[in-house]
Amino acid sequence: xxxxxxxxxxxxxxxPAVAQTRYDTPWAHVETPAPGPARSIGGPARGCIAGAVAxxxxxxxxxxLRRWRNRFWGNxxxxxxxxxxxxxxxxxxxxxxxxxxxxxxxxxxMATGHRSHQMGVDVDILFTLGPMAAGAxxxxxxxxxxxxxxxxxxxxxxxxxxxxxLLRLAARDADVARVFVNFRLKKQLCDTxxxxxxxxxxxxxxxxxHDEHFHVRLRCPADSPACExxxxxxxxxxxxxxxxxxxxPPPPPDPNAPKPPPPKIPQLPAACDAVLNxx
Ligand SMILES: [Zn+2]
Numbered sequence: 001x002x003x004x005x006x007x008x009x010x011x012x013x014x015x016p017a018v019a020q021t022r023y024d025t026p027w028a029h030v031e032t033p034a035p036g037p038a039r040s041i042g043g044p045a046r047g048c049i050a051g052a053v054a055x056x057x058x059x060x061x062x063x064x065l066r067r068w069r070n071r072f073w074g075n076x077x078x079x080x081x082x083x084x085x086x087x088x089x090x091x092x093x094x095x096x097x098x099x100x101x102x103x104x105x106x107x108x109x110m111a112t113g114h115r116s117h118q119m120g121v122d123v124d125i126l127f128t129l130g131p132m133a134a135g136a137x138x139x140x141x142x143x144x145x146x147x148x149x150x151x152x153x154x155x156x157x158x159x160x161x162x163x164x165x166l167l168r169l170a171a172r173d174a175d176v177a178r179v180f181v182n183f184r185l186k187k188q189l190c191d192t193x194x195x196x197x198x199x200x201x202x203x204x205x206x207x208x209x210h211d212e213h214f215h216v217r218l219r220c221p222a223d224s225p226a227c228e229x230x231x232x233x234x235x236x237x238x239x240x241x242x243x244x245x246x247x248x249p250p251p252p253p254d255p256n257a258p259k260p261p262p263p264k265i266p267q268l269p270a271a272c273d274a275v276l277n278x279x
Contacts, residue, residue: 024111025109025110026276027106027107027108030104030106030108031070033105034105034274034276035050035278036051038052038221038223039051039226040221040224041269042119042228042272043118044121044230045115046269047107047108047118047227047228047268048268049103049106049118049119050278052074052075052107053073055073055078055079055082055102060086060087061087061090062096062097062098063096063097063130064099065098066100070104070105071110071117073107074102074103074123075224076221077221078121081123081218082123085125089169092169093129095130095162096129097129097130097166099125100125100213101113101117102120102124103118107275108268109265109268116215118266121220121227122218123215123216124216125166125170125213127158127159127212128144128212129162143213145211146158146159146182146211151211154184164189164193167179167181168200170216171200172200175218175219176217176218177217177218179205179216180215181214182206182209183206183207183246185210187239190237190239190243201239202235202237202238205238206242208246
């Protein structure tokens, strides 16, 4: 029980654009999945998973990064997606993709790095293709950005046909709900893709960061009734106001606005208590 109340916020380093949390959370200390059939519970940024399965360190068309973080767990739907995606990438590009964080063994909030990835349906995938030696995969620190130094324009030498193929293959997968990429990369796709080959752009959603990896989020698995889907993506290719808004400077801060409260550990669904505490 102490573990439940030990969720103590110990610090924070945040910019509004790229939220970086730094918590001590009991979820980060659990080393094994909760037993039982796979169930994703809650939402991407306030949830957990029972019966998570581990993605192998490598397979056809994929290699996993930084296994020491123990974030290679997911709903079986997610490991099946990665296996399927890897196979398609291997057939198309003849090189493996590099798989980053999925979820912790029982999901939940992470001590560092993500707000979502909490219920085993999210995965980060590098834009840079492998292969990469096992030691280098564990030691990887700063993968190459697809933006030029300064971050104001797309590096065409890196964000090239293969990277567009990765996004297209992911977005066309029926189990994929959304693919998050840096807003400048989305704009590049909007500006360069020919008519008639743009329907998949719908699922490519602009976000901050995400210039060295893209983030794939699956729909809720059918056998996880307590999994809450986000609203569906709006119709159209998304090359619209929802994208343009990312390019406008934020309004100047209001000096009279009250100081925002410090961020809290999200309140998870009650069913997650049992997921955390089951031996
Ligand atoms: Zn992510």
